[in-house]
Each structure stands twice: as structure tokens, then as C-alpha cells.
Amino acid sequence: MRIAWAIVAIFCARFLVAAWFYPGQDGDLAWQQWLGLQVLHAHHLPTHLGPETFTSDGARWVPQEWAFSLAVAATLPNGHFGILALVTTLAAALALFLTAVRSYRRGASTFAIALTTLCTGFAMLQSFGVRAQIFGWAAFAIILLLLDVEGPAIFLAIPIVALWANIHASALVAPAIVGAWSFGTWIEDRAWTERVERNFVLTLGCAFAVFLTPLFWQLPVYAVGLETSFIRSAIAEWQPSDILFTAFSAGVLPLIAICAYFGIAAPRERWRDGMMFALVTIMAFIAVRHLPLAALAIAPMAAARLTSVLPAQARINAILNERFSETLVFAASAFSIVVIVVSLSKVPAIAGVALPRTAVTTLSGTQGVHNLYCEDFAWCSLALAHPNLRTFVDGRCDPFPPRVWQDYLDVERVSPRWTSVLDRYSVDAVLVKDGRPLAQALALRSGWRVFYHDAKYEIFLRDGVRTADR
Amino acid sequence: MNGRFAAAIVAFAIATAIVAHAPVLPEFFVQLRDPNLLAASLYSLLLARFGYAFVLSLSAVLTAAAVILAGWRTRMRGAPDWHCGLAALLVSLCLLGSLGVSLAPIGWVCAAGFCLLLDRDDDAAQINAIALIAVWSVLQGGAGIGALIALLTLAGTIADSRRFDATVRRKAVIAACACIFGALQLHALPWHAYGAHALYLDSLLRGADRERVWSNGMGVASIGFGALLVVAGWYGVRRRANTADALVFFSLLVLALVDARNVPYLGIAGAPIVADAVASYYVNERRFPVGTVRQYFVTFAAAATAFIATLTVTEPKISAWPAAAAQPSGLLRALNAAGGSHRVLCTTPSWCDGEAAALLDDRSGIADANAHRVQVDVASATGPWRTELRRFGIDAVIADKDDDVAVLLQSTGWHEAASDDSRVLLRPESVR
Numbered sequence: 051m052r053i054a055w056a057i058v059a060i061f062c063a064r065f066l067v068a069a070w071f072y073p074g075q076d077g078d079l080a081w082q083q084w085l086g087l088q089v090l091h092a093h094h095l096p097t098h099l100g101p102e103t104f105t106s107d108g109a110r111w112v113p114q115e116w117a118f119s120l121a122v123a124a125t126l127p128n129g130h131f132g133i134l135a136l137v138t139t140l141a142a143a144l145a146l147f148l149t150a151v152r153s154y155r156r157g158a159s160t161f162a163i164a165l166t167t168l169c170t171g172f173a174m175l176q177s178f179g180v181r182a183q184i185f186g187w188a189a190f191a192i193i194l195l196l197l198d199v200e201g202p203a204i205f206l207a208i209p210i211v212a213l214w215a216n217i218h219a220s221a222l223v224a225p226a227i228v229g230a231w232s233f234g235t236w237i238e239d240r241a242w243t244e245r246v247e248r249n250f251v252l253t254l255g256c257a258f259a260v261f262l263t264p265l266f267w268q269l270p271v272y273a274v275g276l277e278t279s280f281i282r283s284a285i286a287e288w289q290p291s292d293i294l295f296t297a298f299s300a301g302v303l304p305l306i307a308i309c310a311y312f313g314i315a316a317p318r319e320r321w322r323d324g325m326m327f328a329l330v331t332i333m334a335f336i337a338v339r340h341l342p343l344a345a346l347a348i349a350p351m352a353a354a355r356l357t358s359v360l361p362a363q364a365r366i367n368a369i370l371n372e373r374f375s376e377t378l379v380f381a382a383s384a385f386s387i388v389v390i391v392v393s394l395s396k397v398p399a400i401a402g403v404a405l406p407r408t409a410v411t412t413l414s415g416t417q418g419v420h421n422l423y424c425e426d427f428a429w430c431s432l433a434l435a436h437p438n439l440r441t442f443v444d445g446r447c448d449p450f451p452p453r454v455w456q457d458y459l460d461v462e463r464v465s466p467r468w469t470s471v472l473d474r475y476s477v478d479a480v481l482v483k484d485g486r487p488l489a490q491a492l493a494l495r496s497g498w499r500v501f502y503h504d505a506k507y508e509i510f511l512r513d514g515v516r517t518a519d520r
Numbered sequence: 521m522n523g524r525f526a527a528a529i530v531a532f533a534i535a536t537a538i539v540a541h542a543p544v545l546p547e548f549f550v551q552l553r554d555p556n557l558l559a560a561s562l563y564s565l566l567l568a569r570f571g572y573a574f575v576l577s578l579s580a581v582l583t584a585a586a587v588i589l590a591g592w593r594t595r596m597r598g599a600p601d602w603h604c605g606l607a608a609l610l611v612s613l614c615l616l617g618s619l620g621v622s623l624a625p626i627g628w629v630c631a632a633g634f635c636l637l638l639d640r641d642d643d644a645a646q647i648n649a650i651a652l653i654a655v656w657s658v659l660q661g662g663a664g665i666g667a668l669i670a671l672l673t674l675a676g677t678i679a680d681s682r683r684f685d686a687t688v689r690r691k692a693v694i695a696a697c698a699c700i701f702g703a704l705q706l707h708a709l710p711w712h713a714y715g716a717h718a719l720y721l722d723s724l725l726r727g728a729d730r731e732r733v734w735s736n737g738m739g740v741a742s743i744g745f746g747a748l749l750v751v752a753g754w755y756g757v758r759r760r761a762n763t764a765d766a767l768v769f770f771s772l773l774v775l776a777l778v779d780a781r782n783v784p785y786l787g788i789a790g791a792p793i794v795a796d797a798v799a800s801y802y803v804n805e806r807r808f809p810v811g812t813v814r815q816y817f818v819t820f821a822a823a824a825t826a827f828i829a830t831l832t833v834t835e836p837k838i839s840a841w842p843a844a845a846a847q848p849s850g851l852l853r854a855l856n857a858a859g860g861s862h863r864v865l866c867t868t869p870s871w872c873d874g875e876a877a878a879l880l881d882d883r884s885g886i887a888d889a890n891a892h893r894v895q896v897d898v899a900s901a902t903g904p905w906r907t908e909l910r911r912f913g914i915d916a917v918i919a920d921k922d923d924d925v926a927v928l929l930q931s932t933g934w935h936e937a938a939s940d941d942s943r944v945l946l947r948p949e950s951v952r
Contacts, residue, residue: 290734293777294724307773310749311766313756313797328750335734335746355756464901464924487901487924494931 052376053164054150056383061171062143063387065178067394067401069135072180074403077428079122079180081445084434085113086123095264099449102433104421104440105457105475111449112265112272114219118182131180138180141188145342146171148191149349152198158353160370161360166305166349173301173345176338177287182218183339189214191346193224197231197322198350200245204252211259219273223333223343225257230329234315234322272448280452284427284459287339297341302334305348312355323351406481406507407432413479413502413509414439420479423472425462425488429481442477464491478512526605527591534612535584538619539576539831546844547882548622549874551660559623559659573835574828575621581824582625586788587611588820589632592813593639594792597760598806599799607795610748614787617741617780623660624784630656632788634666635768636813638673638694646690650697657701664718665785667702670695672771676764720779722883727895729870729882731780741780744787749773752794759797769793847871851918851945854938858947864916865909867899867923871943879914901925906932917946 073079088096095116099109113119125134149170153163178184193207207228215221232249239246263269282288291298315324326347334344360366369375394400406429413420414436423442424430431445443450443458450458457475461468464487472480480498482489484506492498492510502509552560566575590611591604599607618624630652637649653670657663674695677688723730733745757769769790775782843849848871855864864872865879872878880887880895894912897905901924909917917934919926921944929946930936938945 290732292732293774303777306749306753307770309756310752310773311756311758311770313752313754313759315754324754327753331750331753332746335742460922463922464927465922466927468927485902487928490901490928491924491931494928 051150051154051160051163053160053370053379054147054154054167056379057164057167057171058143058147058150060383060386060390061146061174062139063390064175064394065139065142066135067391068178069139069180070132071395071401072135073126073131074405075400076179076181077405077426077431078445079126080431081434082115082119082122083126084431085116085446086119086121087127089113089116089120090123099446102440103442103444103450105442105454106450109449109451111446112268114263114265114269114272115182115217116264117216118185118218122180135180138184141185142174142178145187145191145346146174148188148195149346152191152195152350153353155198156350156354157357158350159357159360159364159367161364161366162353162356164370165356166308166353169301169304169352170342170345170349171301173297173305174342175301176295176297177342183220186214186218186220186223187342187346189217189221190223190227190343193228194347194350197228204248205255207252208255208259211256212262215260215269216263219269219276220339220343221260222270222273223340225253225260226329227326227347228256229253230325231322234320234325237321237325238319276448279448281447281450281455282337284455285447288337291335291338291341295338295341297338298334302341302344302348305345305352306331306334308352308356309348312358314351314355320351327351405429405432408504409481409502409507409509410436410439413481416501421475421477422479422481423458423461423475423477425480425482425486427458439479442475462488464488469495472512480510482508482510484508523600523602523605526601527588527595527608530605530608530612531584531587531591534587534615534619535580535827537616538580538583541619543620543846544844545618545620545622545624546847546870546873547624548620549844549847550882551623553874553876554661557623557659557661559626562659563623570832571835572621574832576835577828577831579621579625581827582629583615583619585820585824586625586628586632587615589629589636589813590788590792592809592816593632593636594795594799595809596636596639597792597796597799598803598808599796600803600807603795603799603803606798607791610744610751610791610794611787613744613747614741614791615784616744617739618784624781626660627656627662627665628784628788630660630662631665631669631785634669635789635792638670638691638764641687641690643690646694649694653694653698653701657705661705663698663701663705665782667695667698668719668771669768669789670698672767673764676762676767679763680761719775720781721775723779723781725892727869727880727892727899729868733776733780733783735780741783745776745780745783748787748790748794751798752790755794755797755801757790757793757797759800762793765793765796844873847873848918848940848943848945850940851938851943855916855918855945858937862916863912863914864918865895865898865914867917867919867925869895871918879912898925899923901928915948918943919946920944 085096095113096111099106099111101107121134125131146167150163150167153166158166174187189210192210196204196207207224211221211224214224228249232246232253235249236242236246260270261267265272276282291302293299293303309327314327315321330340330344330347333340410429410432413422414433419438419440421442422430422433422439424444427443427447428445430441430443433439433441434444443454457471460471468491479501480488480492482492484503489508497513498510499513500508501511551557552564554560563575566578587608591608594604594607595601615628633652634649634656637645637652653663653666656666670691674688674691677691681688722728731741734742752769757766772782772786772789776786852875855862861877863877863879864875866872869880870882872881875881880891890912894908894914897903897908898917917925917929921939921942926944926946933949934946935949936944937947
């Protein structure tokens with residue numbers, strides 16, 4: 051178990067570096083900060099989009115990440131973002147650690163715990179960021195631990211789900227998981243026993259808990275709607291898993307393979323695990339964002355089965371449990387942590403600024419109100435802080451109607467309708483990445499001129515639009 | 521109630537599904553043009569002589585045969601009939617995403633037969649396995665996947681027996697022969713049977729078509745894959761302590777994740793293993809079938825003949841050469857009707873399957889690196905793509921109407937020469 055600590059510490063360092071530099075990487079923090087400030091000023095949650103967008107003013111909005119947005123607004127503008135980065139990192143580390151604890155409670159050997167914790171860490175890497183769903187990982191890990199313990203404290207899962215629902219809509223996974231687990235107990239007991247009844251009551255409690263937010267029924271309706279939403283195709287985290295993704299090939303896939311090799315639900319032995327395995331395996335394939343949840347659920351099952359071949363008395367476990375080996379592992383971990391922090395702090399993809407902040411600020415410095423189209427909708431989140439910039443679609447994504455999304459994609463993919471879309475919405479500023487098809491198309495199109503240009507980004511302004519008159 | 525005919529019923533269902541659905545897969549046209557595949561000439565002859573209905577029903581019968589052989593393999597392991605039905609069902613689900621007319625059903629039936637023979641341990645099985653892989657290689661070019669299965673079976677057998685006994689020797693001979701056929705097939709000379717795309721690993725090349733199991737949420741291909749994996753997770757493929765089973769299952773699992781066109785092979789090889797693992801939990805005493813494949817073959821052949829004859833006689837004759845619904849056949853015809861020499865680039869390579877003057881078609885593995893680079897640059901309209909179009913003499917582009925490259929080309933001197941519902945054929949003004 052102590053070696054699992056070392057692995058958690060290594061991932062913790064990796065997460066912390068990513069979290070520290072996160073504001074330069076993800077545009078979502080910009081709209082979350084904006085939302086948090088809106089809530090702090092108005093003392094209520096917005097229910098509709100406002101004039102900050104020129105395409106969807108008045109569209110219904112379920113600001114499900116309101117609590118996290120408050121945290122961003124309370125830290126980012128004051129230079130205290132490090133606190134939020136640290137808390138987020140600790141949430142991810144807690145999820146990873148609790149998974150190792152669950153493996154340990156199942157009697158898994160040192161090697162099995164270490165291996166499955168490592169895989170879980172890899173599964174979390176791709177999706178990690180200073181994001182609301184990271185707190186969902188921690189909540190999920192706690193709920194799974196409560197299910198494993200099966201003690202009187204099991205009903206603590208209900209307030210945890212309620213808390214999770216207030217942070218992120220992914221809380222809707224909880225009733226499904228607890229339901230699958232309850233169904234598994236029913237198969238195991240082959241009768242409607244007291245335990246089965248308790249578990250189904252717990253499932254109903256978890257389902258009820260997702261309503262306990264300021265958004266009431268709107269949150270579950272929103273989350274269910276998102277499963278079939280048109281916008282999923284435009285969001286990387288919603289894309290199906292692929293063997294070329296490290297989080298999948300080095301994270302979830304080995305865990306699934308271990309389970310598929312040994313089998314985790316021998317007849318009526320562990321059908322709780324079996325049902326949960328079926329659900330999270332399918333979830334893992336459907337979307338990248340589910341990979342960490344799948345790994346958190348499957349890792350202890352894999353660790354327990356792996357221990358059946360490599361029992362605690364096996365040579366490798368004996369070696370790993372020796373004091374010298376432990377010292378060696380801890381020393382290596384400490385060295386790895388230093389290397390990770392020092393080396394990743396110099397990697398542009400992590401420590402650099404990947405957002406067109408300067409471009410947006412420069413545009414906002416010009417006279418008049420601009421209708422801004424961003425080739426990547428996340429960039430437009432940066433414009434929310436500028437009152438004279440109105441966005442086509444921004445990082446809030448969900449509330450923008452499908453019609454607007456289709457129009458956004460028509461321009462982004464330079465379909466034959468792209469110019470008519472820009473004309474119809476009176477777009478006068480387009481932020482693009484240099485060299486991309488949309489930049490080429492705008493350069494060929496008369497009536498547009500380059501207003502801003504740097505090494506990565508360009509802003510095209512429409513000729514002859516007197517924005518100051520608006 | 522007994523499950524004696526469970527596998528046969530599932531096989532019949534899958535055969536009728538093919539006939540009812542009847543898509544022609546674009547890769548069929550690449551295969552038909554391959555002079556090194558005997559089945560290509562054979563199918564061309566059958567198409568010309570007996571018509572499309574005959575080839576369609578033949579594909580259906582071959583697919584059903586693969587399903588029945590997978591069920592039979594499960595039965596040969598001593599699993600009860602219901603578990604054979606489970607294996608047949610899992611195989612059928614894995615085949616769903618690839619059903620249609622192509623040379624693939626030949627590969628499936630050969631793979632099922634090959635796995636069945638590898639499960640046996642006698643001299644006759646050894647000779648039959650070598651003969652089968654030779655036939656498979658010549659007909660469909662699938663020796664690559666056969667060689668992989670044979671090698672993994674050999675590795676598993678060695679791991680289990682830990683000595684070079686007669687069983688290992690037989691598997692080694694089969695694996696060696698399979699590797700020779702596979703190597704000959706992949707080598708440019710003396711014959712270059714591209715076959716099943718060398719395990720479809722070439723789909724990882726830049727610019728190549730790649731089919732993913734879960735490309736659009738829960739799809740048809742993903743149902744079988746997911747079902748097989750979940751059942752394997754519940755019961756475990758090592759249940760029978762057969763290392764070869766685990767090696768074959770997991771290798772094909774990885775291949776299926778690389779490209780979904782390998783899912784049928786995962787199903788054919790893996791479903792009997794999984795169904796057998798399920799049976800091992802619920803069956804105390806294993807009973808083995810009395811008859812042989814040869815005895816049942818006569819019955820199957822009679823039923824298959826009746827099936828093909830009925831369909832060929834009753835279905836309306838199609839005089840035109842078949843076309844794949846997924847392909848822009850009309851645009852390719854328009855291009856060829858325009859006369860003169862041309863070189864065409866399809867933004868999705870499989871659209872160009874069967875087109876002689878294509879820059880890149882579905883056979884990415886034998887295309888040169890330049891073709892891949894140009895394909896990627898033009899399809900994404902990035903890099904020096906306009907210069908590359910000129911340098912490689914590409915004077916026709918088939919793209920989706922909504923593709924950025926279509927709009928960009930039309931704004932710089934190319935015109936729409938033809939179009940269908942969703943795609944457009946673009947040519948430079950100079951060849952108007």
C-alpha cells in the first residue's frame with residue numbers, strides 16, 4: 051500500500067504542474083470566471099444568455115457549473131488561482147488514493163495495487179485540468195468506497211451525490227452506477243433480501259439527490275439531453291475513446307484486459323462488480339471524459355483478480371514489501387517528482403499560453419461593439435470580459451441552440467454557406483488560427499482585411515462596417 | 521427445450537439479414553481489381569454469368585458458414601448446444617457492422633475453419649490447416665491474420681506445455697507455413713495479394729481510412745464488440761487455462777481497436793473462447809459431438825445450394841455492375857466519361873476504391889509516402905496543398921459539398937463538373 055502512496059505522489063506532481071499553468075491552456079476558465087462574477091453581483095443564477103452573445107440572446111441556460119465558477123471568480127482575478135489549482139489537484143489525488151485503498155481492502159497484493167493505481171493515474175491524465183468534473187472524480191471514488199464497505203455509512207452517498215450535483219452535472223452517473231450495483235446484489239442474493247432492498251432505496255436516494263441543486267429538475271433534464279446533444283461532436287472530451295489515446299491504452303484498456311483475462315463475476319460471487327463493470331466499460335468506450343470514472347470503478351476489481359495469480363506471498367510482492375525496496379521506490383518517486391515539475395514547467399504545451407489573449411484584448415481596444423466569430427469557440431470565452439465584444443458561440447456551449455451551432459460549424463468547416471452565415475449575423479470580426487482553411491478563405495474573400503496578426507492567430511475585420519454606431 | 525439448432529438458427533438469421541440488407545462494400549471494387557486474388561476473378565465471372573443475386577446469396581451463405589463453424593468450434597470444446605448458440609450470437613453481433621458483398625466472408629469462413637483446426641491436435645488437422653491457409657491466401661489474401669493466429673496459438677501451446685512435444689511440433693509447422701504464405705502475400709513479388717489490408721494496420725497511416733469501433737456513439741459494430749468484451753470480463757478467457765486462447769483473444773482485441781474491420785475476426789476467434797468460458801461455470805460434465813464437420817458439411821451444402829438457387833431464381837436480375845451506396849459512383853462515372861487521362865483525389869480514400877487513376881484508395885499500405893502527405897494536406901486544406909495538387913498532376917477532386925477544400929478550390933479557378941446528393945466532382949477550369 052505504501053508504494054501506492056508513492057505513485058499517487060508522482061501523479062499529484064504531474065497534476066499540480068498542469069493545474070498551475072491551466073489558465074494559459076483552457077478558455078473555459080474565462081467564462082467560468084465571468085459566470086462566477088455575475089452570480090456574485092446578482093446573487094442569483096442566470097437562466098438565460100444575455101447580450102454578450104449576438105446569436106442567442108435570451109436562450110435558456112442551465113449554468114450547472116455555478117459552484118465551481120464561484121470558486122474561479124473568487125481566486126483567479128485576485129491572483130489566488132494557485133489555491134484552486136492545489137485543491138483540484140488534491141481532489142484528483144484523493145480519487146486515486148481511495149482507489150488504492152479499495153484495492154487494499156479487497157486483499158489485493160502490493161504489486162496489484164501499484165499496477166492498477168498506475169493505470170488509473172494514466173486514465174486520469176488526459177482529462178485532468180482545473181475543471182469541475184475533477185471534484186466529481188473524488189465524489190465518485192468516495193461513493194465507490196462506501197459501496198465496498200457496505201456499512202451503515204453507505205447512505206452518506208446521498209449527500210455526496212447532492213454535493214457533486216452542485217459542482218457538475220456528471221453526478222447523474224451516480225444513480226446509474228449505484229443502480230447497476232444494486233441489480234448485481236439482487237443477482238447475488240437471488241431474492242428480494244434486506245440488503246437488496248436497502249441498495250435499491252439507496253439508488254432512489256441518489257436519483258433524488260441530483261435534484262438537490264438550485265437548478266432543481268433542470269439539471270437532470272439538461273444532463274440527459276446532453277447525451278444526445280448535437281454539440282457533442284464539436285467537443286473533444288465527448289469523442290469516443292481510441293487506442294491511440296494514452297488514457298485509454300495505458301489506463302483503462304489494461305484494466306479491462308485484466309478483468310477479461312481473469313473474469314470478475316463468477317456465478318453469483320461478485321455480480322455487483324459484474325454489473326458495474328458492464329456499465330463503466332461501455333461508458334469508457336463511448337466518451338473520453340468517462341475514462342477516469344471507468345478506471346476508478348474497475349481498478350480494485352482488476353487488482354483483486356490479479357492477486358489471485360500473484361498472491362501476497364509471491365516473490366515480487368515480497369520484494370516490494372522489503373524495507374529497502376520501499377526506500378528505493380520512495381527515493382525514485384521523489385526524484386521523479388522533481389524531474390516532472392522542472393521539466394514540464396518548460397514544456398510550451400503545458401506551461402505556455404495557448405490562448406489568443408492578446409488578439410482579443412487588441413480587438414476590444416478598438417472603437418465600437420464587435421460581433422466576433424472565433425474559429426475555436428473556446429477562444430470567445432476570453433471576449434466575455436470585454437463589454438464591447440459580443441460572441442457568436444463561446445465556451446458555455448450547451449445553451450446555444452442547435453441552429454446556431456450548425457451555423458457556427460458551417461463557418462468553421464468553410465462550407466458553401468459560410469459567407470451567408472457571416473452576413474446573416476452581421477459578423478464583423480473573425481478570429482482564426484493562421485494557415486487554417488477559414489483563414490485562407492477569408493484572405494481570398496473581398497471585403498475582409500487583416501486587422502491583427504501574430505505568430506499563431508489572425509483577426510479579420512469586415513471592411514466598411516461602422517461598429518461605433520451600434 | 522433444447523438448443524440443438526440454436527447456432528444454425530442464428531446463422532440462418534444472419535444470412536437472411538445480408539440478403540435483406542444487401543450493401544456492396546466499397547472495398548469489394550478494390551478487391552475485384554486485384555489480379556492476385558483468385559476470388560476476384562471468380563467473383564467477376566460469377567457476377568457476369570449469374571448476376572448480382574447469386575454473388576449476394578453466396579456472400580450470405582459464406583457468412584452463415586463462418587457463424588456455424590464458430591458454433592461448432594464451441595461444441596467441439598464440449599460446451600452444450602445453448603453455449604454454441606451464444607457463440608453464434610456473439611459472432612453474428614460482431615459481424616453486423618461489416619455485413620455486405622465483398623471478399624471478406626471468404627476470409628471469415630477460412631478464419632473460423634482455421635481456428636477450429638488449430639483447436640484439434642492430430643496430423644489430419646495439421647494438413648487441413650495448412651491447406652486451408654493456402655486456399656485462404658490465394659482466394660482472399662488473408663494469410664496475414666491466419667499467420668498471426670497460428671503464431672499466437674504456437675506461443676500459447678509452448679507456454680502451456682513448456683516442452684517441444686508433438687503438439688508443439690504440429691502447431692509450429694502450421695505457424696511456419698502460415699507465416700510463409702503471409703510473407704509471400706505481402707511481398708511485392710512474385711504476387712502481391714493485398715487481401716485483408718495486412719490486418720488493417722495500414723489504417724494507422726496518415727491520410728488512410730480508419731474505421732473505429734465507437735466512432736459515433738453506440739453503433740452496430742460496437743454492440744457485438746461491447747457484448748463480447750463484457751461477457752469476457754464477467755467470466756474470463758483464461759477459465760480453461762489455455763494460454764493460446766488468451767493470446768489470440770487479446771491480440772485480436774487490440775487489432776479490432778486499431779480498426780473496426782477486424783471486429784469480425786475478433787468475434788470469429790474470440791466468441792467460442794468466451795462461450796466456452798461461460799460454459800465452464802455452468803457445465804460439470806463436458807459432452808463432445810458425435811458427428812464430424814464433413815458429415816454436417818453435406819447437409820449445409822445442400823441447404824446452401826437451395827438458398828442460393830432460390831434467391832438467384834426469384835430475385836430480379838441486375839444487368840448493371842453493382843455500386844456501393846457509400847461511394848460516389850455517379851461522379852466516378854462522369855469523370856471517366858469525360859475522357860482523357862486524369863488523376864483523381866477523393867477526400868475520403870475509400871470513395872476512390874476501384875478507380876484506376878486514384879491518388880490513394882483504401883489500400884493505404886501499398887501507397888507511397890508522397891500520396892499520403894498530399895492526401896492529408898488536400899483533405900484538410902493545410903500546408904502547400906495547392907502546389908501539391910499541381911505537382912502531382914491531380915486534375916480531379918471528389919469532396920463532400922460541405923468540405924472546406926471544395927469551397928477553397930471553387931474560389932480559385934476550379935469548377936463543379938458533377939455532383940450527387942452530398943458530394944461534388946471538381947475540375948480545374950483548364951479541363952472544362
